[in-house]
Amino acid sequence: MELVCLGLNHETAPVEVREQFAVAAEQQGAKARELTELNSIAESVVLSTCNRTEIYIAAEQAEQGAKILHDYLACDHNAVEMEHIYQKVGTDARAHLFRLVSGLNSMVIGETEIFGQVKQAYRQALESGATKGILNKLFQKSFTVGKRIRTNTRIQMGQTSVGSVAVDLAEKIFGKLKGSHVMVIGAGEVSRQVAQSMLSRGASEVTVTNRTHERAVDLAEALGGASVPFDSWEKTLVSADIVVSSTGATDPVLKAAQIEQVRRKRKFRPLFLIDIAVPRDIEPAAGEIEEVYLYDIDKLQQLANEAKNSRAEQLRICEQMIQEEL
Amino acid sequence: MDIFVMDKWTLLIATLLAAAAAIQGASYVRRGVRSPWTMAWLLLSFIAQMVLLGMRGEMRGACPLGDTGEVLIFAAWALTMCYLLEGSVYRLSLLGVFTSPLVAFLLALALIPGMLDSNPVHIDHADAWGEAHAALSVLAYGALGLAAVAGVMFLLLNQRLKDGELNNVLFKNLPPVRELSRVVMRLLVLGFTILTLGLVCGLVMEKSGDVTRHLIVALCQWGAYATLLTLEWRRGMPPRKLALAAVILFILSLSIFPLL
Numbered sequence: 038m039e040l041v042c043l044g045l046n047h048e049t050a051p052v053e054v055r056e057q058f059a060v061a062a063e064q065q066g067a068k069a070r071e072l073t074e075l076n077s078i079a080e081s082v083v084l085s086t087c088n089r090t091e092i093y094i095a096a097e098q099a100e101q102g103a104k105i106l107h108d109y110l111a112c113d114h115n116a117v118e119m120e121h122i123y124q125k126v127g128t129d130a131r132a133h134l135f136r137l138v139s140g141l142n143s144m145v146i147g148e149t150e151i152f153g154q155v156k157q158a159y160r161q162a163l164e165s166g167a168t169k170g171i172l173n174k175l176f177q178k179s180f181t182v183g184k185r186i187r188t189n190t191r192i193q194m195g196q197t198s199v200g201s202v203a204v205d206l207a208e209k210i211f212g213k214l215k216g217s218h219v220m221v222i223g224a225g226e227v228s229r230q231v232a233q234s235m236l237s238r239g240a241s242e243v244t245v246t247n248r249t250h251e252r253a254v255d256l257a258e259a260l261g262g263a264s265v266p267f268d269s270w271e272k273t274l275v276s277a278d279i280v281v282s283s284t285g286a287t288d289p290v291l292k293a294a295q296i297e298q299v300r301r302k303r304k305f306r307p308l309f310l311i312d313i314a315v316p317r318d319i320e321p322a323a324g325e326i327e328e329v330y331l332y333d334i335d336k337l338q339q340l341a342n343e344a345k346n347s348r349a350e351q352l353r354i355c356e357q358m359i360q361e362e363l
Numbered sequence: 364m365d366i367f368v369m370d371k372w373t374l375l376i377a378t379l380l381a382a383a384a385a386i387q388g389a390s391y392v393r394r395g396v397r398s399p400w401t402m403a404w405l406l407l408s409f410i411a412q413m414v415l416l417g418m419r420g421e422m423r424g425a426c427p428l429g430d431t432g433e434v435l436i437f438a439a440w441a442l443t444m445c446y447l448l449e450g451s452v453y454r455l456s457l458l459g460v461f462t463s464p465l466v467a468f469l470l471a472l473a474l475i476p477g478m479l480d481s482n483p484v485h486i487d488h489a490d491a492w493g494e495a496h497a498a499l500s501v502l503a504y505g506a507l508g509l510a511a512v513a514g515v516m517f518l519l520l521n522q523r524l525k526d527g528e529l530n531n532v533l534f535k536n537l538p539p540v541r542e543l544s545r546v547v548m549r550l551l552v553l554g555f556t557i558l559t560l561g562l563v564c565g566l567v568m569e570k571s572g573d574v575t576r577h578l579i580v581a582l583c584q585w586g587a588y589a590t591l592l593t594l595e596w597r598r599g600m601p602p603r604k605l606a607l608a609a610v611i612l613f614i615l616s617l618s619i620f621p622l623l
Contacts, residue, residue, distance in 0.1 A: 188396060189394070189396075191395045191532075191535075202529070205529070206524070206529070208539065209520070209524065209529075209534070209539055209540070210524065210539060210540050210541060211539055211541050212538070212539035212541055212542045300601075301598065301599065304599035305599045305600055305601045305602065307540060307541055307544075307602065324525070327601035327602075327603045327604065328601045328602060328603070330524050330525065332527065336527050339527070340527060340529050343529070344529070
């Protein structure tokens with residue numbers, strides 16, 4: 038019996054193609070069972086998530102099994118869509134599944150959701166009677182490998198983009214961002230992205246200010262927040278938890294003295310300052326205030342690069358562990 | 364086995380269990396993962412401490428706070444109990460890893476010959492106020508000690524955030540600074556409340572011998588915590604200062620032990 042995997046994912050196919058191959062979560066078991074009724078396919082597991090659809094089969098002969106499966110898929114999809122399909126056989130297919138379960142093939146490397154999704158797809162196939170000795174053993178083994186990699190490596194550690202690093206830092210300062218107030222100074226694109234990330238993680242309030250007030254109003258509307266005129270934004274500093282600044286100003290927009298003035302009113306709550314402007318918007322002395330955490334663009338970029346290097350090293354260790362398990 | 368020997372063995376077991384929590388916890392942290400066993404080790408140590416305190420209570424016929432060794436064991440027990448309550452309710456990551464060395468240290472101190480009276484005097488008449496004073500004061504040490512532990516965790520994380528050192532295992536596993544700061548405050552309030560009750564019991568208990576120095580130190584300690592909490596309540600305080608004060612005050616509070 039030989040192992041074959043056919044599928045497509047976010048790296049090989051755009052969303053409009055992926056959605057053509059998607060199988061509803063509750064239908065994965067029935068689909069797997071349907072495939073085992075095809076000639077020469079003895080076992081099958083169908084996995085479908087937002088980023089991928091993959092079919093694992095055990096067949097007498099890999100080549101024949103792959104062809105039958107390919108033809109089966111081609112019945113419902115045109116040639117252009119079928120071009121996005123990849124095929125893995127034997128050890129390659131095993132290694133592919135181990136990487137998948139470990140989160141190494143995910144859009145966010147090391148994420149853990151895929152582990153549960155594969156488990157659910159396997160359980161459905163098992164319950165529908167679509168799996169036997171080969172795939173049962175393979176999937177059980179893949180879960181062991183996935184757990185081993187997560188326990189013994191730091192693959193999911195660290196963010197690799199400036200925006201993600203900023204959000205990670207905010208969560209390390211405030212915990213859950215629910216109830217946090219984000220102040221955006223300057224209506225640039227990067228500010229918008231960072232503020233959007235904070236909102237997506239639970240920040241409940243956003244205030245935007247900009248020299249051109251209309252742009253502040255537009256961005257505030259887009260983010261579902263409020264805008265304040267540029268000459269009176271300082272009052273917002275009392276209630277803000279996170280300040281994202283990216284103006285084109287040549288002199289500091291936010292000075293240490295301004296923060297000193299409102300410390301008592303803020304009851305010394307932590308204040309996270311993100312300065313993504315060049316030249317810098319926030320006076321470096323602000324970072325010396327005890328409850329203030331100041332990060333400029335260089336620092337954020339450096340942290341993102343360190344995480345990238347660390348992740349590359351962890352990926353190498355993960356691949357080594359997978360090779361040992363094959 | 365004779366109960367006078369068994370208590371030493373139980374103390375040794377409790378110490379080793381706490382040390383195991385500390386060593387294994389630290390090794391997990393170094394590997395970048397959370398130890399799933401720290402709470403279990405400390406729970407076992409806590410049970411051993413309870414058995415030990417039960418034995419000593421039986422020997423004394425009163426609350427086992429008759430010598431420095433017993434006070435150290437009682438303090439370790441209170442600290443472990445606070446951790447088990449705080450840790451299990453708020454699931455504060457790494458709190459056990461930071462608490463277990465302090466528990467092991469207090470128990471190890473009690474192991475030093477002379478600390479634990481081998482043949483404790485059986486007390487026929489126990490003053491209830493005196494026992495409540497001693498028990499509440501040591502319980503307060505548990506809460507204030509844990510506040511100091513959380514303070515150390517805050518200071519470590521705060522420094523890393525200030526320096527921008529994100530890519531290390533400590534940074535990854537420590538709880539957020541705001542949460543740590545709240546824990547420090549919560550434990551300080553709890554510890555201070557129990558300390559106040561203990562002090563009140565101390566004022567009405569039967570006095571024997573010279574208690575002046577002990578009373579002065581106790582009042583200074585209470586006054587220092589009262590000042591800290593009043594300052595925080597009235598005008599607020601940077602979280603770093605609060606954490607630092609929790610650590611320093613707890614270390615200074617330990618100076619009361621030689622006066623017992």
